Amino acid sequence: MTRKIIVVTAAYGHDRIRSLGGQAAVLPIIAAAGADGVEIRRELLSPQDIDRLPPLATAIAHHNLLACYSAPEALFTDDGSLNPHLPALLDEAHALNAxxxxxxxxxxxxxxxLTSLRTLLAESPVPLVIENDQSEHGRLAPMQRFLAAVGVHSLPVRLTFDMGNWIWLGESPEQASRLLAPGVGYVHVKAAEPHHTSWRADVPDRDPRWAALLDSLPGDVPRGIEFPLEGDDLVAVTRHYVRWLREE
Structure with missing residues (x-):
């Protein structure tokens, strides 16, 4: 079965997305590049856009693309409670046919x-994927603990393995792969390079380390392009990396 390749709209840059008129404007680019789907970012939607998700879902389907939905929110709040916005976010994802x-x-x-989480997920057709972000909660230890709890409670939740985010936190992506790979349902593909006093996302085909890391992760789960896609011909640039990720 051919591996699914998803293009994250933010890979084109927030300013470029705005100048093009929004995330719907890159759908023809993503489709022409031969990708299988698009990851829509909630932070790039206006409040008016949130109210118009079904037409966006129609546009995505018109381009024969699958949809994924990413919200810049955490599953659990600072006091450990379930995010009260989760039902609304699941409804938005459903409206997008994500x-x-x-x-x-x-x-x-x-x-x-997790009991409340099971109830919410049982009422929604949309499953969750939980990403290792660049906060302390995205470190390996809490991600391992959460994955173990998901298994014990048989929840329909998998992990998004963001390759580059481990570097931000000073952790080993290779070790994370060894310990988390069985629970991974989606891979966010990006390398990381030093930038001033921190790091920034980079293309992953310049260093064999990242190809080896990809090989260590499940080969049958979708891969999302989250590294910068830049250039005068965005279709050609996107197509290059879509093909690379299918073959790598």
């Missing part, structure tokens, strides 16, 4: 909150 809703983990500490 394959999943992607969130970060947040402060996971109350396993009794």
């Amino acid at each position: 394959l999943w809703l992607k969130l970060s983990l947040g402060h996971f500490r109350k396993t009794d909150e």
Whole structure:
């Protein structure tokens, strides 16, 4: 079965997305590049856009693309409670006909909150994928603990493995792959390079380390392009990396 390649709209840059008129404007680019789907970012939607998700879903389907939905929110709040916005976010993902809703983990500490999570997910057709973000809650230890709890409670939740985010936190992406790979349902593909006093996302085909890391992750899960896609011919640039990720 051919591996699915998803293009994250933010890969084109927030300013470029705005100048083009919004995320719908890059759908023809993503489709022409031969990708299978698009990851819509909630932070790039205006409040008016949130109210117009069904037409966006129609546009995505018109381009024969699958949809994923990412919201810049955590599953758990600072006090360990389940995010009160989760039902609304699941509804938004459903309106978009999304394959999943992607969130970060947040402060996971109350396993009794998983009972409420099971109830919410049972009422929604949209599953969750939880990403290792660049906060302390995205470190390997809390992600491992959450994955173990998901298994114990048989929840329809998998992980988004963001290759580059481990570097931001000073952790080993290779070790993370060894420990988390069985629970991974989506891979955010990006390298990381030093930038001033921190890091920034970079293309992953310049260093064999990243190809080796990809090989260590499940080969049958979708891969999302989150590294910068830049240039005068965005279709050609996107097509190059779509093909690279299918073959790598």
